[in-house]
Amino acid sequence: MRLMVTCEEATDWISRREEGKLTLSRGLRLRLHLFLCVFCRRFNRQNKILIHHVHHHNDATLSDQEKKAMADRLRGL
Template identity: 45%
Template sequence: MMNCKEATRMVSEGLDRELALGEKFRLRLHLLICDYCRNFSRQGEFLRRAARSAAKRKADD
């Protein structure tokens, strides 16, 4: 089973690159049982979206 350290690292990496199928699967399993990492993952996606829309807004100016 993946531990929290690995899981948070996977989440961060997943924001930068496409994770391998096995990695995604292992991460999913961990997120199912771990509130902390689920939150971390949600925040990561939120931050990425926010950064993206900020960049887009800048490009639209």
């Protein structure tokens, strides 16, 4: 088993983790990758923001102000 994972694997595992479908072994390897990779850390933060907004706004339409605020937060990461 390889200890390091690729960015492609890491982004896939980030999504699986949000769904609760990540093994303990992969979770630990993902944490190591995130510690070392600034790009995947950014993807992880952006993914968390999107998941948060989807869960809190899935039945509502976002106002223009809310859309702008979300876009600004994603650009600022």
